[in-house]
Amino acid sequence: MDITTFIGIVSGVFILIVAIFMGGGIGIFINIPSMMITVGGTFAATVINYPLPELLRLIKVVKNAFLHKVISPVDTINMLVRFAETARKNGMLALDKELKDIDDAFLREGMQLAVDGMDPELIRSVLEVEKVFLEERHSVGQGIFKAMGKYAPAFGMLGTLIGLVQMLRNLNDPSKIGPGMAVALITTFYGAMMANLLFLPLAGKLETLSQQEMLHRDLAVEGILSIQAGDSPRIVEQKLKAFLAPHLREGIKRRKAGEGGS
Amino acid sequence: MDITTFIGIVSGVFILIVAIFMGGGIGIFINIPSMMITVGGTFAATVINYPLPELLRLIKVVKNAFLHKVISPVDTINMLVRFAETARKNGMLALDKELKDIDDAFLREGMQLAVDGMDPELIRSVLEVEKVFLEERHSVGQGIFKAMGKYAPAFGMLGTLIGLVQMLRNLNDPSKIGPGMAVALITTFYGAMMANLLFLPLAGKLETLSQQEMLHRDLAVEGILSIQAGDSPRIVEQKLKAFLAPHLREGIKRRKAGEGGS
Amino acid sequence: MDITTFIGIVSGVFILIVAIFMGGGIGIFINIPSMMITVGGTFAATVINYPLPELLRLIKVVKNAFLHKVISPVDTINMLVRFAETARKNGMLALDKELKDIDDAFLREGMQLAVDGMDPELIRSVLEVEKVFLEERHSVGQGIFKAMGKYAPAFGMLGTLIGLVQMLRNLNDPSKIGPGMAVALITTFYGAMMANLLFLPLAGKLETLSQQEMLHRDLAVEGILSIQAGDSPRIVEQKLKAFLAPHLREGIKRRKAGEGGS
């Protein structure tokens, strides 16, 4: 589980609360109309901007993104190299019974197409289309959070404008200027906090996760086609290692030495 | 009908009105010269920026976008797979009488070209050109709303500057500072509200709808050419399913099981 | 003539003037040093940014852009289909005498190359190069207006800073704070108005006009090469109609029905 995201949110809120307490009580920072404008306005704008099914799916996307076990590209490469060895020794069909054990649906279905003997160009085209459209669906999720990160400060400012106008209109009593302005500013505070501690970092997180998954899929496509083309395990390994950061390549070299090549 | 957009606009306005009432009457937020500057200035800038026919067409685009029945890609794939079965059994010409029932003009005309036996490369080129230019026309609609979302806060700020200059020039009576500033700020409020509750979310909505339609057209082009190439229904289905999100693929698998393949 | 642009500018200025009069006289909004800073600074920055010949050419570009008669793509398609008929019946050389009547220099010169029997690949390359560089020259014009739309508010703010510093330095007489600040803000007002009512919308307008001309040239290139390749008028029409928005295609269908095909 991706615990750092929760740690980040919790510690960010905690730091702000502590800083607030060091300057006085937290009571003056709780204001229902300000919350209503910022939260309500942001969600209203988001509902206009995106179709409801996309918004509902976002919840699932976020849940998946944080609970889903990340599959290490090293493990995938090791598995693909093992497949290449099997395919070399016993033919592609020998891989058929191993496919059930693959966790990743994309890799499993792609290997299935290869084992079924589909044309390599067709496999690449099917997998590339699937990859491109997954990326587009991912970018919708990021887009929703980015839009919320843009609308939240805007509605924060709108709330502050409402508060300022109301305060300035009734300026008879100068002693009320300060508190009135304080209340007005709280809405800006809410909007900026929601954007910078929630929406924008979460959009960034989804982007990072999406990039990792895309790398993983590029790797899978390259591996599947390389195995189907009958490349030797060493070539498959060489091709796939290029996708890895140098410090991750250790994991592959060591394993290979322990297992022997073809 | 795309009801969430209207719900979003109505609820956004409602939230702002409630928040305004919680801090006093709504009367001080209604100001004719401020409206004139924000609305009038935004439209003036938009009329300079875009040719009149484009602006008039925007109304139709918006109406279409919200009232037009969305065709599910699942239904389209099911239909295309059915066409592939017919073409396999009885030849392309057998599809001729089925074409009238296709709701989507793009798909219908593309299938017509295929049935007429036009060269596949030419069909792809004609359909791609049509797709690209539809996308360009869509992006004009989004561009208009984005431009309005940029001009509205700018004219809001211009109105506030006018109000501030007038107020500051006549600073003899300090009791008028507050109300004068309140009136000046209302124009900024109008501009920010129009941009964030109307123009920018609507631009985003048009973009989302355009992406959906583009996906649909990619799917149609792929399907038409696959059918014309004589691919088996299973290959057509395989190729087209790659365009779908995994949770939508169910709708296709189940139907296929009920209907039998070729 | 593109009258909406002038209507937009005039009505935008008119609205601002009316709004100013509703809040007092217009006299306090006229300030020579403020104009000097905003207008002079913007032009100084623009002269640094762009070579003089480009700036002088902008005047001609703007004049052309607004006075030039827009050639309808529908008319061009009809003409190209007619050419295709002639070429089919009497050969390419029969088109030679018709070329003088073509208003658009790009289309005329392209057709001339085709009639002269130049190699299709060479024609495409010459016309594409010309199209790309026209687009680049267009984007220089837009770039100048965009730069002015960026510099104008910046120099407006610079003028306001100058005014504020001068006013704050001589704060002995509190009654001068208001008027001093009013004068300072006028420069920001000038900058924002010039940017949002002139420079940015005009940049947008040039972009729209450029896109229309580019569409027109894509259409011309496609049509010239299709005619030279000996395509039938129906194929030429089919290829070119894809460039049009559906509601414009009527103009072509109707004409064709009245004139008969090849």
Next chain:
Amino acid sequence: MDITTFIGIVSGVFILIVAIFMGGGIGIFINIPSMMITVGGTFAATVINYPLPELLRLIKVVKNAFLHKVISPVDTINMLVRFAETARKNGMLALDKELKDIDDAFLREGMQLAVDGMDPELIRSVLEVEKVFLEERHSVGQGIFKAMGKYAPAFGMLGTLIGLVQMLRNLNDPSKIGPGMAVALITTFYGAMMANLLFLPLAGKLETLSQQEMLHRDLAVEGILSIQAGDSPRIVEQKLKAFLAPHLREGIKRRKAGEGGS
């Protein structure tokens, strides 16, 4: 020499000085700590951002950019057409002695490769690589100025914050508020002036010059390869004229008429 750039800078500074004098003396706008923060901070950030050799080279790039004689594309085309005539009449080798007279090193070296009989694909690849990397080096120069145009206002604002904090801390004497704030704002003024009158317009200028040079190089590559391919002078001229704006083509047509073709 590109005198308009200097005129722009001088006149921009002059306008600001006149405007300042119209509102009082210039003395209050000179403040050493403010200059230190803005200029020093901007250079510190730039030194962190870019390696020293790149920064030192910028001085040379700017000097070159403004002093370098611009070679007219019209002259280059005329020269290339003349080369094509010579190559046609007397063979490529006859060009060898003419190469020394070419001012532009890129064109000279490219022609040398062609005269040496290097493979056309190799020549194109060598020249394209050189062009791409020149463009990258140009974009570093623009990037430095753009970065300075971003850091200058940021450090201006930092200086203003420092001034405001110092002024607000010692608020015992209300008569010092005004002058303190004036001094604080001067730093913002410096930052905005440096960015908008120097760094951003100079970045824009380098971009414009780079685009002109790139056009010139595209032209050179096209011409060299066309001559090597043995194209007739008329074809060479036709290909190269497409790079020019219509009003520049006159210069070529007229010359050709006076000199005769192949």
Next chain:
Amino acid sequence: MDITTFIGIVSGVFILIVAIFMGGGIGIFINIPSMMITVGGTFAATVINYPLPELLRLIKVVKNAFLHKVISPVDTINMLVRFAETARKNGMLALDKELKDIDDAFLREGMQLAVDGMDPELIRSVLEVEKVFLEERHSVGQGIFKAMGKYAPAFGMLGTLIGLVQMLRNLNDPSKIGPGMAVALITTFYGAMMANLLFLPLAGKLETLSQQEMLHRDLAVEGILSIQAGDSPRIVEQKLKAFLAPHLREGIKRRKAGEGGS
């Protein structure tokens, strides 16, 4: 070692400190809650945005980026030309023993593949994949600094809002307005300083270093494949020199004259 970066940071901080001392003591600029909000908030947002391993790796990336000895492209070209000579004289296998001396792992491994006689297309594909993914990993490092440069001012502003709200709520004692506001503004000062003196310039620095390394790798790929293709040392040199800025080419010409060609 890249000392200018440290000089930049140190001198930037030094300038700010001197400027602060010229206007009073530095004591009022040190505020623990403000630091907590800016530093803590920025790191919280960054931890949400990026996975922990990426953040930990950033430390290593920065260390490498600044301590790593930069390999001059001139040296690399000289080495590659020498390799080309050896390969020409004694065959590719003669290079095998020279490979150990290559410092750069990318070049060494690429040359190894070439010496092993791997297919050129495969070598290019492996090296390109490796290059693309290195670029992606580099861009993650830049992305982290850019994100911090975006979050720092945002949390600075959040801290100022907190300070303002607290100050305005307790406005009974007017003498506390100034100091309260001063404290509130310090948080904005921290955020802007961290962004403009650390995060943004460091992001820019990483980008520059990454571009240099990418150029170096393009050069290596081109050189390896050219040597493997059996190009003469002169052709190899000609191809690789195109990657260099003209003033760097001297280093190659002179050496060559001293060493003799093939």
